[in-house]
Amino acid sequence: MPMRKAGIVILVLIVLCAALVVVDHVAGLGWIKGLLTWLLTPLQRGASTEGPEVGGLWKRWQDAGRLQEENKQLREIIDEMTAREIRWREMEREYQELRQLLGLHERFPEMVLLDADVIGRDPSSLQQVLRIGWVALADPTIKIEVGMPVIAAAGLVGRIIRVYPNAADVLLITDTSSAVSAVIQNEDRPTGVVEGRWQAGSRLLMRYIPQGDAVHEGDYVVTSGLRLAGFEEETFPPGIAIGQVLHLEMAADMHQQAELLPVVDLDHLERVMIVLGTR
Amino acid sequence: MVYFVSILLILVALLQASVLPAIPYVEIRLDLVLLVVLAWTMVRGTTEGAAVAMVGGLALGLFSPLPLGIHALAMLLTIVPVGWLGAPFYRGNLAFPVGGAFLATILYNVLLLILSCILGHEIVWGGLLWRVVLPMALFEAAVMPLAYWALDRIDQRVHRRLTIA
Numbered sequence: 277m278p279m280r281k282a283g284i285v286i287l288v289l290i291v292l293c294a295a296l297v298v299v300d301h302v303a304g305l306g307w308i309k310g311l312l313t314w315l316l317t318p319l320q321r322g323a324s325t326e327g328p329e330v331g332g333l334w335k336r337w338q339d340a341g342r343l344q345e346e347n348k349q350l351r352e353i354i355d356e357m358t359a360r361e362i363r364w365r366e367m368e369r370e371y372q373e374l375r376q377l378l379g380l381h382e383r384f385p386e387m388v389l390l391d392a393d394v395i396g397r398d399p400s401s402l403q404q405v406l407r408i409g410w411v412a413l414a415d416p417t418i419k420i421e422v423g424m425p426v427i428a429a430a431g432l433v434g435r436i437i438r439v440y441p442n443a444a445d446v447l448l449i450t451d452t453s454s455a456v457s458a459v460i461q462n463e464d465r466p467t468g469v470v471e472g473r474w475q476a477g478s479r480l481l482m483r484y485i486p487q488g489d490a491v492h493e494g495d496y497v498v499t500s501g502l503r504l505a506g507f508e509e510e511t512f513p514p515g516i517a518i519g520q521v522l523h524l525e526m527a528a529d530m531h532q533q534a535e536l537l538p539v540v541d542l543d544h545l546e547r548v549m550i551v552l553g554t555r
Numbered sequence: 556m557v558y559f560v561s562i563l564l565i566l567v568a569l570l571q572a573s574v575l576p577a578i579p580y581v582e583i584r585l586d587l588v589l590l591v592v593l594a595w596t597m598v599r600g601t602t603e604g605a606a607v608a609m610v611g612g613l614a615l616g617l618f619s620p621l622p623l624g625i626h627a628l629a630m631l632l633t634i635v636p637v638g639w640l641g642a643p644f645y646r647g648n649l650a651f652p653v654g655g656a657f658l659a660t661i662l663y664n665v666l667l668l669i670l671s672c673i674l675g676h677e678i679v680w681g682g683l684l685w686r687v688v689l690p691m692a693l694f695e696a697a698v699m700p701l702a703y704w705a706l707d708r709i710d711q712r713v714h715r716r717l718t719i720a
Binding site: 282285286289290292293294295296297300301305308309312313316319320395396397398399400401402403405407437438445447452453475476477 | 568569571572573576584586588600601602605608609612615616617618619620621622623624625626627628631632635664667668670671674676677678679681682683685686687691
């Protein structure tokens, strides 16, 4: 194909893509993306369950390498036992996770919760976003909406930023565009705003803590339940654990600020719960 | 052949969004779709590269919270210099695909960040470039010889078969 013709083809494709971006951003192509996501979710759900399996195979390969040095004759038996053990550990972990999630219902009886599986992550790695999926909703009146909080057994995970027919994107609390009103669990109960810091190289930063309030390393930080300016459409229920204070410093704006360690292991989440509302 | 690579890219995007993040010990992410698109552009030229970039970008868009088309746009803008400027050098010298992959990965991610910034997303430039983009570019460059070799072999086999037929 002559270079000029190739140039025209590429130019047309670029214009087409730019138009697609603008239309999706302005008018929203949620229904097209929703339809395609709905078609792909079963595949993605299947693939995401293969992920740990791939990890399991990797671990098994490592184990086999070590066992080879010890005893070649027993390798096959040990391989089989290792595989069984991995499977058993997986089942035990799943059981513990389900128990914890069940405990969550008991800990927060006032919350209406919906179970969901983590089925993917932002493929570009530039944002801290999870994709979660759920099986068909038993109650047709249940509606998943943008802004709904997402929690795990240990604490707060993030909030929903985009909804598809049977899946949703969740912005993690560690993303720089996330902000949560929070309170430190100690005698002074200082309040502040927890902001994501993953893109800046750390995890969470609690800002605007009043100067005179006591804050100690190791203190737990929980949601305050207050609405933040600019985030009016979403509220996190009070009392959900966010993180633990790692260290404290004085900010340029004369407030205190604390670096936090999230209580939820956001890198290895498999199951979460969507907070649909309160009773 | 473009159809084959297109189907491959949809599966690769699925793998990238769902399986890769679940593998332990791998902190640095590899953009597999970008790798295939770049390797295919280096093997088959800009026009076919543009077609697979479009499909690959749209496939990534389905798994991403960003607007549909943003990955495709960044990928198309990336493969133009890769295809046109680098075309005379790729064959016979592995250093060019490796260097091309490194520079193209940085260009693609910077374009993606600029487009996200235009759409109103908050971008922490320094952190993202050092923490995500640079390690990813090094990783892509390291894996490129394998991807280039594999796609070159597939291309040679298919086109030889077509010539014989």
